[in-house]
Amino acid sequence: MTDWQHYLDEHQEQFIQEMLDFLRITSISGLSEHMPDIRRAAEWVAARAQTAGMDNVRIMETGAHPLVYADWLHAPGKPTVAIYGHYDVQPVDPLDLWESPPFEPEIRDGRVYARGANDDKGNMLIPILAVEALLKTRGELPLNVKFFFEGQEEIGSPNLADFIAGHKEELACDLVVSADGGQWSEDQPALMIGLRGLAAVQIDVTGPDHDVHSGMYGGAIQNPIHALAQILASFHGPDGTIRVQGFYDDVAMLLPEDRERIAAIPYDEEAFKASIGVDELFGEPGYTTRERTWARPTLEINGVWGGFQGEGSKTVIPSTAHAKISCRLVANQDPESIIEHITRHVEAHTPPGARVMVTPYESVAGAYLMPADHPGNQAARDVHLQLYGKEPYYGRSGGSIPFCTLFLEALGVYTVNFAFALRDELQHSPNEFFRLSSFRRGQTGYCLLLDRLAEMRG
């Protein structure tokens, strides 16, 4: 057993307790009342990086939620890798569906249950611990490392592009390794070569300037919920195709080799359906389910509200109605253009008697595609062979990590996904969890990966 393996084993109980401490911080980036908690989480991460032995640990301002930066740059002539993760988490509602409170982590059957356990606090702690194990046992790292942990991934990293543009020298590197993501299963590794992008808007419809009695006014005025329903229904055709003019114009079509690589990965439709309790799937004609979620764009209504939502009946015509919408984008779609197309579509589909406002969220992300045979992917593939005894799948994700696209565009480097979440761990949902076995395996994986990347030639 190597020294660093021994170090990891000896400290595992302490590392788990530290993860639980980290998970107790309510760092929900999407809710402004948690601003102080975001900063508390940043301070926690900075302190932990310091303890691990990193230099130049800094909490850097972005204009919104801060970034935690640290580096270790004492390997001249060796590559430099930036390791990415995020310490912010999703909101927790519906709260009543949690079996244990989301910010009071519980270990049950070798799993840590808490908001952020999987996405991304448990995951992002792994490289910090791996670096510590190498530094404490060898006194040095095999290559240059920069840590780069952000606090606004779950709101789409609105300030990240400007920040990167303003810190290009500081962030310069040969490769990014992302600790936000996952493996295929407990015994099957995967490399992620594609991510979808993101664009989001809120739609606000206004009718009368106050809620009015449906007996007195019903029939005479436009009901803002009726107007909103018509707008929302106009976004899709009956077969699920998106009907926003221009939406598909720039979409990179799937090539035969893309479809083959996707089809090579086992897919169990019954298990997919059972995992979310649906009887039938539904989506764009002409594509497999995996193609629909990995390589085709979507327009989803994430929330809708207006009028009376309480118990019983209230005969009211409300003053306003609202919806939140987000699109998952694929290669070559420009988020700003998509928002423009949606805005024009809403204007064209607003019925008479209603006023409508479309407000884009700042969180946009381009889609991401990386060559399967990139040297960084080759290094990760070698480590996976050692960790799992298996070749990785070359998959994609339907999710969005703005960071990958931003780093590629601003610094010209790709991002290797090297993270240990699994797909059944209820990411973004009540009862999110993370396996302690993944937490431990990831630490070994990162030690191996850093050694292997030290030999990388770009």
Place this chain on the structure above:
Amino acid sequence: MTDWQHYLDEHQEQFIQEMLDFLRITSISGLSEHMPDIRRAAEWVAARAQTAGMDNVRIMETGAHPLVYADWLHAPGKPTVAIYGHYDVQPVDPLDLWESPPFEPEIRDGRVYARGANDDKGNMLIPILAVEALLKTRGELPLNVKFFFEGQEEIGSPNLADFIAGHKEELACDLVVSADGGQWSEDQPALMIGLRGLAAVQIDVTGPDHDVHSGMYGGAIQNPIHALAQILASFHGPDGTIRVQGFYDDVAMLLPEDRERIAAIPYDEEAFKASIGVDELFGEPGYTTRERTWARPTLEINGVWGGFQGEGSKTVIPSTAHAKISCRLVANQDPESIIEHITRHVEAHTPPGARVMVTPYESVAGAYLMPADHPGNQAARDVHLQLYGKEPYYGRSGGSIPFCTLFLEALGVYTVNFAFALRDELQHSPNEFFRLSSFRRGQTGYCLLLDRLAEMRG
């Protein structure tokens, strides 16, 4: 000045304070947590009727919210009138729009601001005080009176039909006078000869069995909000016509004389629009605004909700989405049939991949139409001439008072509307108010009306 006028003047300050006490009771019938407050309000009404000098004061159980009954039956050979009102109120949300708390009544500029001030607590207190003035000054009433104050009008009086059917002898009378309703304006009286009926349902749409990540599942499954939007949008055509099959089948068409009577009442469209802050009206083609709200049926979505409603963006596909719907019905439409038509429509318009449930609310009401020259209307008209110096309009209301139809069907008697709310008093909305001048005028009106009805020959 008559003795009872003098009595009313002398006690006015006390009566106002009593109204404020009554308004402090949070008797929201639509929210089950307020059940004890409903009973508290019933007890308040019973005690007040007792103080006024009524006999046989009783709180009667209906299976849900109780009724308050009282009578004075010492005028043999004279007609018997039942006086109706309700002591329950609407919910108060959105709470943040109230200038003063809804259950902490405030008097500003001669108006009482509170939930229920206008609808119907202020109004229903009026006949109790008028009866007291007559009894305390004359020692008797000019005719037989029954009080009948219910506690579930705002949820559509679900238990009222059964209750009336089970108490026909007790409730027998020659005429009902309703203290729930209003006048045309501060200087123009009106008689109400028509009301719309009511039918209501909730629609619940289910997709996945938990909220899921829109990146992982977006594109592969039906989003329950998309399904709901399609269902809701299918209810109306672009011109506002209701597209539910069978919905208009039984509607009593407007006759020329109906349209003339409606057109004879002044209507200021600019003022109507300004009162609710809309730039344009919208409704069924071929009808005037007043015809649309008084004599044509509607289908309104009163509330919609599903998914994330908080600040910012959350990229989720929710498990469920919901809507509350109510219809205003006109003469000859059967509420049960309408609910059946809606249910069938929803089934026919449910897109693939979603499960939908339609749950009718118990609160249904048939529409109501009364002859304009009924002796009860003639008596009320005489009093209005005296109170206002003007002939009343013969109008209708777009609202629903299940009581009128139920009494007509069960006991064969019509209901004369004799109440003093005005249309600008934000009924069912934040900042509901009632004018103290209406409160005082109504008391005189009821004393005059009871004298006049004593001479009525059916």
